[in-house]
Amino acid sequence: MRIAVASGKGGTGKTTVAVALTLASQEPAVYADCDVEEPNGSIFLRPEVDRVEKVLVEVPEIDESKCNACGDCARFCQFNALVSFNTPPLVFSDLCHSCGGCELVCPTGAISWKKVPVGEISFGTSNGGRISVIQGKLDVGGSLAPPVIRQVKAQLTDDVFTVVDSPPGTSCPVIESLGEADYVLLVTEATPFGLHDLKLAVETVRELGTPFSVVINRFDEGDSGVEDYCASEKIHIMVRIPHRREMAEAYSRGGNLFDAIPEMLDVFRNIPVTIEKGVEV
Amino acid sequence: MKIAVPSPGRTLESSIDGRFGRAAGFIVYNTEDGSFTLADNGQNMNAGQGAGVQAAQNIAATGADVVIAPSFGPKAFQVLKAAGVKMVFSIVGTVKENIESFIAGKLKETDNANVEGHW
Known part of the structure; x- marks a missing residue:
């Protein structure tokens, strides 16, 4: 199963959710960081990197x-x-x-092609080898994320539980990241900004036709706009993560969701099970 | 001689636009007869990438000999140079004040891009 974690708005907790989903898996899992402009899952998973390969694209050369x-x-x-x-x-x-x-x-x-580097892919493992971490990174100053994301996706197989950490927004890099996912989790927050960008993300995922549900981070502060919207659009809310000071403290030390809120572990273990069964709204 | 100036407005009294590639449009002033035309640059205001390149091509298409702007990015600079358009740094003020200052020889021509891309 491949689950892509996305959001419209940045900073809602995509990486927190994607890392938690990977850690909660009791089977071998792959964490694919497709947020190639600012890949940060490695800060929390701390993989030992054993291989790095360049991403090359072809550009025209004029004779x-x-x-x-x-x-x-x-x-x-x-x-x-x-x-x-x-x-x-x-x-x-x-x-x-x-x-x-x-x-x-x-x-x-008069036109031939030369290869130029635009980024790199690193391969590593964490949690005693149970988790494979594949990270794409766009070169500083680079502007084309999709080729790097495509190369990350080319490493993925269908036979292992895989979590794709997508970039924010709803443009080409996100579409590339969500492609071939079996399921999408859209992470948002209970604020007007979160709601505004969630709507854009929902439109995008509906266009792709991939089943999806919503994770509301810091659900207990802010307003009820996201809840109301999901109810009226019949969108399932998979998880509600509470706002806790402990989470900010853990995050600032490179800790994960379960370090701060241990009771979330069972909730996250349940996500793939719920997806398998098919979600009832 | 034709002088192009980026501006959000439509008259010589309009202010100069602080941006080049993503300016709303350009006022192209003809020193022969004091007339001016407007060149739209709207398609670049929200362009993802390459706004400076396209804006520079838009300027070249107006037949402008000179462009007066606060800054020129590296790609826009290369395109304007290839098109043979002279690049001059603007002063704070209206389009008219910039054109008058240029004609009076008070503005400085640049032979370098002065800002990075995505400035």
């Missing part, structure tokens, strides 16, 4: 001796990665999505 300066490549590019003023194009490789269109439209075969 100026073949280029006839027609500008077709630049007109084709939707990402402003190529710019031509009837000159051989300027190439902004960090804007390139590696779609290959410029090569197709080039009438003189």
